[in-house]
Amino acid sequence: MKLLIVNPNISHSVTDLIEAEARRAASPGTELTMRTAPFGVAYIETRAEAAVGAFATLNELAEHHEGHDAAIVAAFGDPGLAAAREMLPIPVVGLTEAALMSAAMLGGRFSIVAISRRIRAWYQETVEMHGLAGRLASIRCLEESLRDIGTVQTDKGEQLQALCEAAVNEDGADVIIIAGAPLAGLARSIADRIPVPVVDGVSSAVRHAESLAALAPRGALAGSYAPPPVKEWSGLSPALGALIGRKS
Amino acid sequence: MKLLIVNPNISHSVTDLIEAEARRAASPGTELTMRTAPFGVAYIETRAEAAVGAFATLNELAEHHEGHDAAIVAAFGDPGLAAAREMLPIPVVGLTEAALMSAAMLGGRFSIVAISRRIRAWYQETVEMHGLAGRLASIRCLEESLRDIGTVQTDKGEQLQALCEAAVNEDGADVIIIAGAPLAGLARSIADRIPVPVVDGVSSAVRHAESLAALAPRGALAGSYAPPPVKEWSGLSPALGALIGRKS
Amino acid sequence: MKLLIVNPNISHSVTDLIEAEARRAASPGTELTMRTAPFGVAYIETRAEAAVGAFATLNELAEHHEGHDAAIVAAFGDPGLAAAREMLPIPVVGLTEAALMSAAMLGGRFSIVAISRRIRAWYQETVEMHGLAGRLASIRCLEESLRDIGTVQTDKGEQLQALCEAAVNEDGADVIIIAGAPLAGLARSIADRIPVPVVDGVSSAVRHAESLAALAPRGALAGSYAPPPVKEWSGLSPALGALIGRKS
Amino acid sequence: MKLLIVNPNISHSVTDLIEAEARRAASPGTELTMRTAPFGVAYIETRAEAAVGAFATLNELAEHHEGHDAAIVAAFGDPGLAAAREMLPIPVVGLTEAALMSAAMLGGRFSIVAISRRIRAWYQETVEMHGLAGRLASIRCLEESLRDIGTVQTDKGEQLQALCEAAVNEDGADVIIIAGAPLAGLARSIADRIPVPVVDGVSSAVRHAESLAALAPRGALAGSYAPPPVKEWSGLSPALGALIGRKS
Amino acid sequence: MKLLIVNPNISHSVTDLIEAEARRAASPGTELTMRTAPFGVAYIETRAEAAVGAFATLNELAEHHEGHDAAIVAAFGDPGLAAAREMLPIPVVGLTEAALMSAAMLGGRFSIVAISRRIRAWYQETVEMHGLAGRLASIRCLEESLRDIGTVQTDKGEQLQALCEAAVNEDGADVIIIAGAPLAGLARSIADRIPVPVVDGVSSAVRHAESLAALAPRGALAGSYAPPPVKEWSGLSPALGALIGRKS
Amino acid sequence: MKLLIVNPNISHSVTDLIEAEARRAASPGTELTMRTAPFGVAYIETRAEAAVGAFATLNELAEHHEGHDAAIVAAFGDPGLAAAREMLPIPVVGLTEAALMSAAMLGGRFSIVAISRRIRAWYQETVEMHGLAGRLASIRCLEESLRDIGTVQTDKGEQLQALCEAAVNEDGADVIIIAGAPLAGLARSIADRIPVPVVDGVSSAVRHAESLAALAPRGALAGSYAPPPVKEWSGLSPALGALIGRKS
Known part of the structure; x- marks a missing residue:
């Protein structure tokens, strides 16, 4: 393969x-x-x-x-x-499509956690394009600007985890999608601290x-x-x- | 595994x-x-x-x-x-969910080909439950009653192929889902004769x-x-x- | 009859x-x-x-x-x-279906007031199954766990009334549905204190x-x-x- | 009352x-x-x-x-x-609302049978306004003009029955709504000849x-x-x- | 013309x-x-x-x-x-239709800013009737009652501007529609203070x-x-x- | 300007x-x-x-x-x-957006008439992207291949007119959109022969x-x-x- x-x-x-x-x-x-x-x-x-x-x-x-x-x-x-x-x-x-398909098979509604406010509209439209907006609980994002796209995982790890928790507790997410290639691998490292399945686009x-x-x-x-x-x-x-x- | x-x-x-x-x-x-x-x-x-x-x-x-x-x-x-x-x-x-996810990643809209008229409403509701009705082109079905659920593939092979072709040509399907466990394996055997990707629930x-x-x-x-x-x-x-x- | x-x-x-x-x-x-x-x-x-x-x-x-x-x-x-x-x-x-039909004939949008957080997803899916999600203003629920399913009406009466009021004032509900068989009769007893029609599933x-x-x-x-x-x-x-x- | x-x-x-x-x-x-x-x-x-x-x-x-x-x-x-x-x-x-509510409690999808082609758009919009378009199988109508609004039931009885049958067999209706006050009572008289429940707005x-x-x-x-x-x-x-x- | x-x-x-x-x-x-x-x-x-x-x-x-x-x-x-x-x-x-069409050509999602709480349901239904509810970010409104419909622009100018800003920052509006004939002309006068295009029904x-x-x-x-x-x-x-x- | x-x-x-x-x-x-x-x-x-x-x-x-x-x-x-x-x-x-907005202000539902079968899916997705799929009656298209994109209007004029008529009579279109830049101007020339308003993207x-x-x-x-x-x-x-x- x-x-x-x-x-x-x-x-x-x-x-x-x-x-x-x-x-x-x-x-x-x-x-x-x-x-x-x-x-x-x-x-x-x-x-x-x-x-x-x-x-x-x-x-x-x-x-x-x-x-x-x-x-x-x-x-x-x-x-x-x-x-x-x-x-x-x-x-x-x-990546979005693949993550949506995984999330759809792991629960009812899912939230996307993203790295900037600006990126939300584009993600929202991508989910709509795939016909799955009915299962989207929310898109949550980091509000402050990033220093370095390559180190966002270490710089913002705690905030990203807090966004995941808010998506579960406040938005009704059954699954979390960690969005954006710069966060590739983050799902794997924080999965143990999030109380619902965490899905990553790359994997x-x-x-x-x-x-x-x-x-x-x-x-x-x-x-x-x-x-x-x-x-x-x-x-x-x-x-x-x-x-x-x-x-x- | x-x-x-x-x-x-x-x-x-x-x-x-x-x-x-x-x-x-x-x-x-x-x-x-x-x-x-x-x-x-x-x-x-x-x-x-x-x-x-x-x-x-x-x-x-x-x-x-x-x-x-x-x-x-x-x-x-x-x-x-x-x-x-x-x-x-x-x-x-x-099976439905799995087939829908495969189909969604292979094209835009998909049709389901099923073995009885009665089964259509239940399949329709299943697709709606999964939130993907917006991508369903049609559900087509055999109209005559089955003699034997175990031999439907051989008894009805030609009709099933005709249903697939009608879904593509008349309903705008980009992908065909062959539905129902009694048809497991049929997708594999007729795939070469259908001009779009054919998806099966079991596989x-x-x-x-x-x-x-x-x-x-x-x-x-x-x-x-x-x-x-x-x-x-x-x-x-x-x-x-x-x-x-x-x-x- | x-x-x-x-x-x-x-x-x-x-x-x-x-x-x-x-x-x-x-x-x-x-x-x-x-x-x-x-x-x-x-x-x-x-x-x-x-x-x-x-x-x-x-x-x-x-x-x-x-x-x-x-x-x-x-x-x-x-x-x-x-x-x-x-x-x-x-x-x-x-019960859900019957309450939805009553509510739909009494106003524009309705909210459901329920007895536990966990039950919300199931109710949401039930409303969607009946094709009336477009008229659902919100589902509000008691957040604390129940001591006794048989006495929830007396134990939680004030909280349930507060949920009704929030649904009207914050969510735009024109009608309130009191949900769940253990609350049967509650609608009747609190109707006078809620400023919109209150609907019950059993009746x-x-x-x-x-x-x-x-x-x-x-x-x-x-x-x-x-x-x-x-x-x-x-x-x-x-x-x-x-x-x-x-x-x- | x-x-x-x-x-x-x-x-x-x-x-x-x-x-x-x-x-x-x-x-x-x-x-x-x-x-x-x-x-x-x-x-x-x-x-x-x-x-x-x-x-x-x-x-x-x-x-x-x-x-x-x-x-x-x-x-x-x-x-x-x-x-x-x-x-x-x-x-x-x-009348529409009442018929829709009855029909929704008797089956999954319903069709409306109406007395003129022109009336279809208005009925369609009424069903949408009530939030139930997702359960509408079709609106079928008489195509020829009416001689007399008061005698449409006797003049057009057979055609109306044929429209009901087509709605069931071709459109997937589980219930038929006979629409329009001039048809009041028709549902009652033809119910025995239609293979699904027939609903009337007035009753x-x-x-x-x-x-x-x-x-x-x-x-x-x-x-x-x-x-x-x-x-x-x-x-x-x-x-x-x-x-x-x-x-x- | x-x-x-x-x-x-x-x-x-x-x-x-x-x-x-x-x-x-x-x-x-x-x-x-x-x-x-x-x-x-x-x-x-x-x-x-x-x-x-x-x-x-x-x-x-x-x-x-x-x-x-x-x-x-x-x-x-x-x-x-x-x-x-x-x-x-x-x-x-x-006016609503015209404003919706302008707004739809200036951005993705729009919010409506209105002069009373009561008017919201009617505006919501109007947007739905025009088939554009999917692009509505929110309807925000003045909460206090008006003294005089003819002087609402001067009496409530600051509150109206604050509603516009909240629609952009909290609801994700790309465009603001100033709604209601009594506000005709307001869009023109506050456009410079709102960070997104502002649309008016009359013009x-x-x-x-x-x-x-x-x-x-x-x-x-x-x-x-x-x-x-x-x-x-x-x-x-x-x-x-x-x-x-x-x-x- | x-x-x-x-x-x-x-x-x-x-x-x-x-x-x-x-x-x-x-x-x-x-x-x-x-x-x-x-x-x-x-x-x-x-x-x-x-x-x-x-x-x-x-x-x-x-x-x-x-x-x-x-x-x-x-x-x-x-x-x-x-x-x-x-x-x-x-x-x-x-062009699509502009034509949709014109059509939406001239009637209830509209059909698009297009120059090839293949182009339909893309047009459908464009209408969905603009959030107006709920008002689309149909997309009808020429089925035979084109000899010359520059002369499609004269080569296919009669077929295009027939498609417009079918959209009105069979699909319930209140307005026709003539789609595709190669047809620019066609709306103007055939408008008199079509019984509903005809809209063109360029104008x-x-x-x-x-x-x-x-x-x-x-x-x-x-x-x-x-x-x-x-x-x-x-x-x-x-x-x-x-x-x-x-x-x-």
Whole structure:
């Protein structure tokens, strides 16, 4: 089993966090290829940043997916996920989606704990896009600004734990989703201190990508996730162009 | 990894179909314990039959869950699933739920193909209960009555394939879910003839149960899926009573 | 007019409360048959307890419905209601359902006041199942544990009244539903102190059951509430088996 | 028990149909006061006609409600219902609302059978306003124009029965609502030929109005159904003005 | 371009506020005809008052629409809007609707700031009627009673600004709608002090009415907004009767 | 008034169609700047193509927005719209959004008529994203493949008209939206033959962009549409980078 994991933002330190958690979660024998977006922003919090990250992610996936059994869009918010799923011949999973699916199988309603106030609207819209807003108890977030995206887990550990507890006690969450690639691994380290199951996007995505690759090896030939209709294009990388259409 | 799989109806031939597909889907090293409801009906199609199956399933799970890493409620419609999840200290997955989660990660909208007209309302309500009705394209079903629940796959193979095609072409399905334990394995055999990914409840449940056991080994201590408050009970099996409350 | 009222839990003191309120609410000439579940728990707060109560209720209804014009599932949360409606040839009403219908005809949005925190998720899901979540303003509950289910009305009267007032003033409730059989009759006694109409499940169920019996004397022969398809069964009581299928 | 029944349109022949069915449905001892709108249209099919009917109905209710225990807005579509409920000190029920409540307690999903194509949008919006669109299977209607609103039952009896059957067989209805005051009584006469329970607005409204009067004798003093804030008015009938505000 | 603007309540001082803001917002060359309801209440806060205002508005529109390119129902809550749209051959816009459309194009979620607590339920229902409740962040309102509807802007300016800020900071509003004709013009005067776009019903309605008149000059001849079917009527003004039906 | 109109695909012939319709719709004195995406595909039908178009559009908007009062994303499906709205200091409108707002003010439910089957899923998701799916009657589309995107109006005129009629007669549409930039202007030419108002995205967007520029000249400083938080970026155009963050 070979998985391609693309970090849609440009932070190699975040890619390292993702990789570490992905290796802890992967089944024996699963190999990981890590890619970091070559352009974009340090951390995606907004719809505009997500649009940039989506395009960078599609390019990376187009360029590197061959030889892999499944791929992962490794930013919470799933930038470019539906586009990638439509375009690639292998299963593609996003961090938000994967976490939502795990959470949905562990309880009734779930809360998302996130690292900034600004990021909430984007997460809310992502949950709605996946059709699961009816099961979202709340999105809670750190209110103060971050010093360093790479050390948020140690700088803000206590506040993050308090947010989890408030989600359970005040919002009625049965499950907590720790959101955002910079928090990859945090779920694992604080799970013992939270009284409900804690779910993480990276580990969920790795496991679900493995499952989809095992369960459904063929891509769609019909419906809205079939390969795009052949059409003229210009100004794209050869790999992306080859997936999206033919050059006139 | 040890999984407990309970068939909520009394048909041992259906348990055999479930077991065969579960073994094909399971990861290497996963061990399966199969149980068949000791009372109830031959095949669950209605809310009343599901209520009976739910009680039988809770009894089996209470009696046999010890020593397992996760459990599966192996009837489409998930009788007793939420109750079992609340009661047991290990993850529990249902066939409908598992198939919905797989389908949601493979496309936008999905259709369910089922073996009888009567069963549709129950399936519809199950999808609504899981909060995913917004992604359901349609439920299509065989209209004629079945001769034998054990041979439906061979008797009705062509009609089932036609239902899949109609769901894609007329209802806008991106993914097909083949529903009902008596059809376990059918997805695998007809996948090549259907132009979209085909998902099966049994294999999805096995893979997702494995994933949940790996990802979230602890049960809830708070929230609405925590163990039930201790209270008086009577007339239950010792195992079920021990999980639900204390004897006065 | 003869009504069969089944208390899905094993507490005879609760059955007595239900009976007292039912007699106050019933039209002249209506006769009541009271039944208490012979197995199960003292008070239903969880999905697992509701699954047990549903099975017990179906057995009681199967055994005793003959000669009655309508039946009532007398626990808030309506355990087994849809199953009973499908199975019996007479109208069946649940306490939650009946209270929701009364409340919907008295105002715009309603709140439910309940006796424990744990019970909220189950009530929320019940309202969703009835398709009326869009009109639910809130569910408020007692936070401290109860000493005695039979004396909750006197022990907690002031707190329950405060919850009603908060629902009106803070949550925008136009109507209050006092939930849970142990509170049967409370609505009647505090109605004068609450500034909006107060609705009770037991009295609503008695009146609506009478109305349905008068309005729609025949059961469904088609659709998803027709009698279940005949099928093999085993291990059920003769009465339940006779309603659900035929013995092989 | 005294009920005030207002027909929001000007057709005395329709008032007679309503009265006949209301008398068949009423409990022993219930007295009925019938009123017909003194201005408006012969039969309400559109939003504009409903707005006219609402105003006429409010005037009739203001003028005549004293001495009654409950009131009924006797046009399907419930023109002015929420306004009347807010304004009057007694319970008020509408035909659509009453039929929806009966239907919701008799099955899962219901269809409405109506007498003209144009009326469908208004009925759809009425069901949405009551928050029960999620349980509506379909609205089916006569397609040809009516010769005479007073004889639609005899002129179109077979077509109406065919619409009921199509709703059950094709749309998945568990219950049929026969809509529109001109069809009052039709449900009663064709019930034996329809394989699911058939519900009628007039008889449901009579029974539910009786129940509300028995269950909840006080009106709201707070919330959005409390009496309107006192304010200046002009140009209204003394009775309506007295209920809505004070003359400056 | 000629616009007919009808104030559904009897307050000429409010009509003056509406006119002043409408003139500020109108494109060069747009002419305005102002009408005030000849009967009804001083300010509409409730469903009953809205039903009265709807009838008064329909009469004014019927009497005066000829020679205009579009019309505006100038009370927040849009009394009679759908009825007017159905009845008139020219486009008709309501204040709530117009403000919602502006807000929806300026951000994701919006809050409504209103002048009394009682008015909230009616506004909530209006947003739901327009199908945009999913984008409503909150409705915030002044809690104390008003001394004078004509001077609310100066009496309550600071409190209104505080409500706007709370909507942004606590409810997640991206846009603020200042609701209610008595606040016409307030949006313009406080916009600089609110950190998100502020939208006003009157100015939005004027601009959108101009746009609809320019874009879609013909009325519906089919569908549920076609002219009402011809039918008997009585007791209406000749103008209203001529639009609604023919005199028998 | 100066509007910047960006065509998110690379077809200059489509840009010409958009410009011609935009000029017909614009108010006197409005100036238009037209831009065509420098890279991407000939016509956007899929999520992947939309992701590419979104990025190209953001680049064009960043590069050219200065000196304009509002901007238009000129592809139905609104690629990059929310991102652009968040990023730019001026109002931004999309074709789908603009058409939905016009349609919502002209009737109750609307249908979209589109040029290919494949494009339906993307349009459906766009309507859902705007929160107006509850008012969508249907999306109807041409089934056969197109010979030439530039001549679809003449090649397929009759079929498109038939789709409009079917939407009105069979789906209950009160308004028709002619979707897709290649059909710009078609609404204008066939409006006389369709019995309900016909709405076009380009003309609606031009008028609504003018209105927003007139009504709400300031951008958000708070909420989820405030300018993105400053952060590191790399590999973006200077104009896009300047809007999204600061270079490290």
